Each structure stands twice: as C-alpha cells, then as structure tokens.
Amino acid sequence: MATVTLKGNSINTLGELPKVGNQAPNFSLVKNDLSTASLDDYKGQKVVLNIFPSIDTGTCAQSVRQFNQEAAALENTKILCISKDLPFAQARFCGAEGLNEVETLSDFRDGNFGKAYNVTFVDGPLQGLHSRAVVVLNGKGEVVYNEQVGEIVDEPNYKAALVALMDA
Structure with missing residues (x-):
C-alpha cells in the first residue's frame, strides 16, 4: 500500500505506481461518447x-x-x-471550460485502471476513488516518470512531469 493524506489524515491506496522503466499496464477506460479507449490506442x-x-x-x-x-x-x-467521474460530467466540465487539448477518460465501469495502476483508495472518505497521481509514458508505453501526490489537496509537480515528457 501507498499512504497519502487528505488534509493531514492518512489514507491508503492499493499499492505503488508502476515503476519507472517498466511497461505501463494496459487499460480499458470509457470515453465521453461511451466508447472504449485502451493504452494500445496511443501507441x-x-x-x-x-x-x-x-x-x-x-x-x-x-x-x-x-x-x-x-x-x-x-x-x-x-x-x-x-477519474471515476461519469463521462458526462467530464465532458460537461471540459466543454464549460473550453478545454480541448486534453482527453478525459472514466474508470467508472469496473475500476480496473485504478487496480492496475494501484491508485484506488482502499479506506478513508474517498474509498473507491483514485488518488492524485501522474504517470508519464514514452512512445513505447514505458513509464518514464511517476508521482504519487502525497497530500491529495496539493497539485502535482507539472514541471517535473513535463521535463520527463521532453526527455522521453
């Protein structure tokens, strides 16, 4: 288990993020149009x-x-x-905000992404949802950077993720 905090209170995830240098686990997530996306789609x-x-x-x-x-x-x-938000909520948010450079995907159907990446909370008030994390993959689907954000209300280290992306 990985332990993070929510406003200073400890909560646990299923485990550690995929390790740098390893192949990222495949996934099946739901797009805004309710079709399915997998890691293979981004090869x-x-x-x-x-x-x-x-x-x-x-x-x-x-x-x-x-x-x-x-x-x-x-x-x-x-x-x-x-996230595990419904695709409709994800699409509504991005539409209202005019965000079109990112793709939102939902793990609401079976939670298998959260299990494969070990980000599912196993206890605490957010049990069943995903922790805040960033995983960067190169064009071969290998993990080149990961960050499990230690305090859920904190933002990830965007700069470190983008530097890893440029080096990938």
Whole structure:
C-alpha cells in the first residue's frame, strides 16, 4: 500500500505506481461518447496520465486546466485525464471550460485502471476513488516518470512531469 493524506489524515491506496522503466499496464477506460479507449490506442505517442479523485473538486479541476494549457505546445503527446467521474460530467466540465487539448477518460465501469495502476483508495472518505497521481509514458508505453501526490489537496509537480515528457 501507498499512504497519502487528505488534509493531514492518512489514507491508503492499493499499492505503488508502476515503476519507472517498466511497461505501463494496459487499460480499458470509457470515453465521453461511451466508447472504449485502451493504452494500445496511443501507441507511438507520448502519454501523460493525469489521475485524480473527481473533476468536480478544485485541485482536480486545476490539474486538468494546467495540463490543457501545457498540452497546446506539445507534439505527438496525449494528455489523458482519468477519474471515476461519469463521462458526462467530464465532458460537461471540459466543454464549460473550453478545454480541448486534453482527453478525459472514466474508470467508472469496473475500476480496473485504478487496480492496475494501484491508485484506488482502499479506506478513508474517498474509498473507491483514485488518488492524485501522474504517470508519464514514452512512445513505447514505458513509464518514464511517476508521482504519487502525497497530500491529495496539493497539485502535482507539472514541471517535473513535463521535463520527463521532453526527455522521453
């Protein structure tokens, strides 16, 4: 288990993020149109997995905005914003905010992404949701950077993720 905090109170995830140098686990997530996306769909592209509990919270929303802004300048890169929110809520948020450089994906159907990446909370008030984490993949689907954000209300280290992305 990995332990993080929510306003100073410890809560646990299923485990550690995929390790740098390892192949990223495949996934099956739901797109806004209710079709399915898998890691294989992004072969040959660099990928940022921006993982968070809910797009309806301030810090999560800010991470989507920030990555959307950063993504505009990136070539051959996809920013995937992943939560257990329903695809309708994800699409509504991005539409209202005018965010079109990121892709939102939902793990609401079976939670297998959260299990494969070990980000599912196993206790605490957010049990069943995903922790805040960033995983960066190169064009071969290998993990080149990961960050399990230690305090859920904190934003991820965007700069470190983007530096790893440029080096991938």
